[in-house]
Amino acid sequence: MFPYLLRRILHALLILLGAFTFSFILLQVMPGDAITVKFQDPDLGLTPQQIAEIRLSYGADGSRVAQYFHTLTGMLRGDFGYSVQQGVPVSTLLRTTLPVTLRLAAFSFVVAILEAMAIAFLATALPFAFLRRMLAALPGFLGAIPVFWFGIALIQFLSFKLRLVPVVGAGPYEAMILPTLAISLPIGAPLAQVLLGNLDEIAARPFVAVVRTKGAGALWTLFHHVAPNAILPFLTISGLVFGELLAGAVVTETIFGLNGIGQLTQQAVAGQDVAVLQAVVMISAAAYVLINLTIDLVYPLFDPRIHLQGRTMS
């Protein structure tokens, strides 16, 4: 077990270092960096020497290799450099925006899981075949909805027409209702599809037939025998939706005016603020790696078959 654990952690760190290197090469080595964009405007009247001094203060002088290690060690210390556009440390920006996005992501994730379960169980257990078929087709439909359009439609109907949820002057939690709905539907859709597939697959196994032959009802079998076996693998893919959660945050925070990572990202791209974008990329890569590592480590505790595999592999 221990070497397995160690190897997983090592692998996770390697991926993170790789992601950093990749984003560094992509964002920093390419020509046309943010400092040039912001300060080379002739109207500012800066001499090349002054620009060089600015570069120095941003840590953007020296060779590429020196910059690479400068940025890497900085990030390890929680120092993500300066936002060239806003003139403040990126870590300051992150401190105010991260909690908003984390709250939004957590809400949306929970709601998405609930939606997925509701759709999958109803599509399995409802009495009429046509109802089941309609529900089974629902995830494909939900997955095709453009998040930004859906968010706008929500504002239009729930807020302007029906006046159920305020968008202007809403409290911190009230303000989360519509964005959560907007993100969770398209994310819940693929999850529902996976869970539905799992339920079908488990229901076709011989042991389910045995349980049924012994006289158990369809619903009892579903909830006591099929569901427990189907939900575990379903939860493990939850890590994969993280990226979509973040993508959804970029769009919905822009629509709903939430001051989170998503809006920060949107502004960073518009203003070619590379340091901010790289910080966001690294945070999301770290979250992705961490979620997957946790799943890898926790899964054997629940599923003895995986545990054995881990042993034999190590």
Add this chain to the structure above:
Amino acid sequence: MIGYAVLVRRLAGFWTMRGVASPTLGISIAFIAMLALMVLCPALFTHYSGIDGAASEHLQAPSARHLFGTDQLGRDVFARVVYGASRTLSAAILAVGVGLGVGGAIGLLAGAAGGRVEAVVMGLVDIMLSIPELLLSLSVLILSGFGTLHAAVAVGIGQLPSLARVVRGDARRIRALEFVEAAYGAGGTFASVVRRHILPNCLTSIASLSVLRFSTAILSISTLSFLGYGAPPPAPEWGLMIADGRNYLATAWWMSSFPGLMALLVALAAHRISHAISARESGTGNRS
């Protein structure tokens, strides 16, 4: 004679999608065909311009004269949706082309090669996978600058790692089959085996995948132009139209609703067709 009969049945089977045939599939194919026509000759659908409007007719509700209403500058929303189709759809095709051309090729070669090459290449792909698709696209866009073309390439690069992953899985499965070993045994080189045995056997799943990715590419491209990184303002582009309509939500719901509905319908239709292709391949029925 028998071979001929089988061929005819196969062809007939493709058109009726035997085993998976359904009204929704027919509607999906008809819808995509109509869109293709929209892209090729938009003037067939509307006599209004997609760019110029009559200021006197601004913000009119949908009517017989203006099917989808008009926007704040008096431009016909239906005409803009029609002219926008070519921009949005060709961008999506370019995106899938880039993603599949580069990502698919990487996956195919890695999966077919196996061993250390596969391990190293897929390690790099895993690293790219740890960055969410949208952020990958944005990282490209922040450097390349904005515009439809750049947005399309950025979406393609965003899709690249996951496409490489899927195609590699197929190539790997086929590499393990006996006839591939036999082909090598018969003196086949790596290139010839990939070209004549591995690639042809991946084609159906690649076709299904590319149609599916086409639908996600449409959503991603309109997302990027919604955020303001795609087509510049006067151009008719669905994402941009939705963004424009945002300021008129309370008074002119039609401005953002119709382009959004179009994006939704295209994505749905493409999803349905992709499903039919893969269901035919695996020989199983499907749910939706």
